[in-house]
Amino acid sequence: MHTLASKGQLRTSFLRWSLFFVPLIVLLGFVSGEIGGADTPWFAALEKPAIFPPPAVFGIVWGVLYVMIGLASALVASAWGARGRALALGVFALHFIGPLAWTPVFFGLQEMRIALYVLGYSVVSLLFVVVLYWRVRKWAGILLLPYLAWASFAAALNYQFIAENPDGGPANPSGAIERFDLGAE
Template sequence: MQTEPLALKSPSLRVESAAALAVFSALSAGAAAMGAVATNGATQRWYRRLKKPSFQPPRAVFGPVWTVLYGLIAVSGWRVWNQPAGIARSRALSLWAVQLGFNTAWSWLFFGKHRPRSALADVTALMLSVGAYMAAARKVDRPAAALVAPYLGWVCFASLLNEELVRLNR
């Protein structure tokens, strides 16, 4: 098992590795941007009217937290990509893409479509897919798996928030 990305050991692969980091960063930033689009002004009015749980963080917390998490998601995927090709790496990268898809879908379901129950099903799938990605990434690059541990923790918290929002707004 590698702990240092393969591309960092070979100068000839550094340009390719930098391009890959840019792609993983762009994909993560794209997911963030799509989530931001889903939370437009009309949606914010809808959300403000919902009953919130007492443990709801202030609105100002979400932007900085998600900025850090998307950065960690990108670097984690890049580290896995930099390891030698094989079934374990392919599985981890597939799960990386799956979790990012569920991540993006949540914002559209919850904010875009105003469907908290559907978003709850999605965030449950997101939680499971992040856990599966972590397990798969750990077999390829342990630091890559560790990088997404805060993300899994936040998604678990987001799941609890989503569940309470559904319960309070039946």
Template sequence: MTSLTLPSPRHPWAGLAAWLALSVAVAVIGGIASADAGNFYRQLEQPDWAPPARLFGPVWTVLYAAMAVAAWWVWRSPPGPARSTALVLYVVQLVPNALWSWLFFAWQQGALAMADIALLWLLIVATVLAFWRVKPGAAALLLPYLAWVSFAAALNFWLWRHNPALLG
């Protein structure tokens, strides 16, 4: 992985604001694609274990906040290759995170959304491991995110396989 030179955190609260802003930006990008997600989600045949659509927003809000704090915590660690690698992985995993909503809700591409969430899951695991090397507590903050994406992957797979007309 390429080393990323990041400035030392001279202004830690500004850094936290920046990591939170990045999380908000990713949430907004996904949110734009999910503007009509509730209506589409209700049209899908659902498994008994599917959560109600109203649960997703609050869960993602908490997860994005925890993710930003975890990244900030790693960013505040002493500079070095491990920190750079961890933060690059973190930023990279945000791309499939934001893309998933577009694939699933806006473009209704179940197979591509499944491939995207599988890639996202692998990138989150890599990020957790990289964060662990720098700051184990930051890695722990990402575990609920990993658990939620694991659940979302299972739900994505079920919905895709049981709704071929809508997620073809």
């Protein structure tokens, strides 16, 4: 027997999924940022592109985006019985590996070119997620559009960092010199 859920049941389901997805997405983003952060001598010594916003912007934007991503995922997850629901959430999970990997690759490994490939994967896979979320719940897809715009900007910014620092950045940004005294011969 198939019955439709009441509006109250749908709101409760969305609220429960929101209480799961929003903190999860925010936590994963926070952990990723802690694994490889911008507070390194290497990053400080890089030439910054003209399009590089003030550092405080990144925390604010990502905080808002993580909440929107969590809400979009909750909208999809709460759409019980909707065609494509499981596929949309599965593709999102595969997609989200990319953005989470970018920070450790760029800042931790200091691999700007590999990080650009990671962002390329992230943007392309996000396009699929937006379409799949949109098919399940229109507003879920709409909520991801600012994320798509920011991810695209991040890819352009990453590319600009490579253009401004073609050698990958300074080899010894701290200026420390290692000396060994082997004694007189």
